[in-house]
Amino acid sequence: MTAILELSSAVRTRRSDMGLTQTALSKLCGLSRATINQLENCTIKDLSLTRVATLLGTLGLSVTVSAPRTKSRPNPNTKSSALDIAARTSSVSYRVAIAADQLHEVFTTDNMPAIWSPHVFTLLEEAPVSLLASVVEELHTERGIERSQVWTRMRALARQLKSSRALWL
DSSP states (O other), rough: OHHHHHHHHHHHHHHHTTTTHHHHHHHHTTHHHHHHHHTTTTTSSOOOOOHHHHHHHHOOOOOOSSOOOOOOOOOOOOOOHHHHHHHHHHHOOOOOOOOOOHHHHHHSOOOOOOOGGHHHHHHHHHSSSHHHHHHHHHHHHHOOOOOOHHHHHHHHHHHTTTTTOOOGG
């Protein structure tokens, strides 16, 4: 797949999964809706790396330059899961910490015990979009939950908790 096709697909998919319109995304990242439309349709003539990085950062994505992929063995020193990191991130300021499995339940069911409201608010209001995107990807890959379903739940929680973050408006 060529770089522009890969970029186009990634932007369109993530934007759609997050439940954002092209207009909403353009407001979040400071690019025009026409630019996003042209990128998603592979008709854009030129787009600087700075603008690409800004757009991808808004979506919790990044550009990586690497050698062609080859099959490799899994790393035995695996990092913490995205849910673990998100749970720790959302619990920093609170006496009682939310666990990764409790955060999983909050993001995949309609059940959010009141005790976890401050944790979830903190996560949705302050965590980097890349962390939220990693949580969504983990729930999709490891638990088979549709990405758009998790983003929709996050958006609903953000609205319920009265988040002022532009991502959720």
